[in-house]
Amino acid sequence: MKKILLLTLMFTGMAFSNVYAQSPQSVVLTFYENLQREQAVDFKGFSSERGQNLFVSAFSDGKPDIPSCTTCHTPSPTGTGKTRAGKIIEPMALSINNARYTDTVKTEKWFRRNCKSVMGRECTPREKGDFLTFMMGQ
Amino acid sequence: MRFSFIAVSLGVLFGASAQADDDVYPVVSDPLTASACGECHMAFQPQMLPARSWKAIMQGLDNHFGEDATVDTMAVSKIESYLVANAGDVGWDNEILRGVSSSSTPLRISELPKWIDEHDEELPANVWSRADVGSKANCRACHRAADKGYYDDD
Numbered sequence: 001m002k003k004i005l006l007l008t009l010m011f012t013g014m015a016f017s018n019v020y021a022q023s024p025q026s027v028v029l030t031f032y033e034n035l036q037r038e039q040a041v042d043f044k045g046f047s048s049e050r051g052q053n054l055f056v057s058a059f060s061d062g063k064p065d066i067p068s069c070t071t072c073h074t075p076s077p078t079g080t081g082k083t084r085a086g087k088i089i090e091p092m093a094l095s096i097n098n099a100r101y102t103d104t105v106k107t108e109k110w111f112r113r114n115c116k117s118v119m120g121r122e123c124t125p126r127e128k129g130d131f132l133t134f135m136m137g138q
Numbered sequence: 139m140r141f142s143f144i145a146v147s148l149g150v151l152f153g154a155s156a157q158a159d160d161d162v163y164p165v166v167s168d169p170l171t172a173s174a175c176g177e178c179h180m181a182f183q184p185q186m187l188p189a190r191s192w193k194a195i196m197q198g199l200d201n202h203f204g205e206d207a208t209v210d211t212m213a214v215s216k217i218e219s220y221l222v223a224n225a226g227d228v229g230w231d232n233e234i235l236r237g238v239s240s241s242s243t244p245l246r247i248s249e250l251p252k253w254i255d256e257h258d259e260e261l262p263a264n265v266w267s268r269a270d271v272g273s274k275a276n277c278r279a280c281h282r283a284a285d286k287g288y289y290d291d292d
Contacts, residue, residue, distance in 0.1 A: 063204045084205070085179035086276030113206040 024102035025094065029132050031104050035125035051134025054127055061120035069118060077138040093138035101132055161290035168220040174209050179275050180285045184224035186234055186247045192221035194243050248274035
């Protein structure tokens, strides 16, 4: 009896940690964490507050028509956004859009484009990790 | 739904379009072009611009109408080949390119003389800033099946 219980617990435990380890979002986040660890020895984890700050801030070094992430994504992480050509952008908050942050290549492509358009430069791995940490908690 | 709202609110402007020749275009058949050029707006039909325009657009993706729309080098050349091979001045006499001088390289469909005739003269100027339209490049706001090549809405 005890043995069976133990086995069951072990299996559920394994199943859980597998699901967690394999969630596509955690793969994407780990990608940025590894990049950041390579750059900074004193990596202390990503910060949701810094991520939120990046999301709502207005920048002046990018394209004048697009000063902020919120220009297209709306000020609310759960808002449905719009491109400048009028196409719908599904919400960024993971809680209501679990198709988000599932593919490193896609996520990285949009960080590259959007950071350049808004901030006039690429985002650092830390900024990307902060942003994702914020959005994954929304 | 949205279309009928526009038709009604603009005074049923679409009624007369049925006889026009240039209201049906082939679907964008290259999957890479359809996806890479369909992210921020619908993928426009290559027949709507001359080959030199597509070349210029593909070489300027780092500042694409004020945005970074870059793709990797492989994709650039594949997409450019498709757009150029199917461009509006390659192998067919395309009404929408009428009036474009051979020395100009239009970067927008919405700046072609023929496009302006069809639109600016028939639509009130403030239509483009309306919340459900927002941009001249938002073809689907009015032509619901534009991505399927149909501009003969009525």
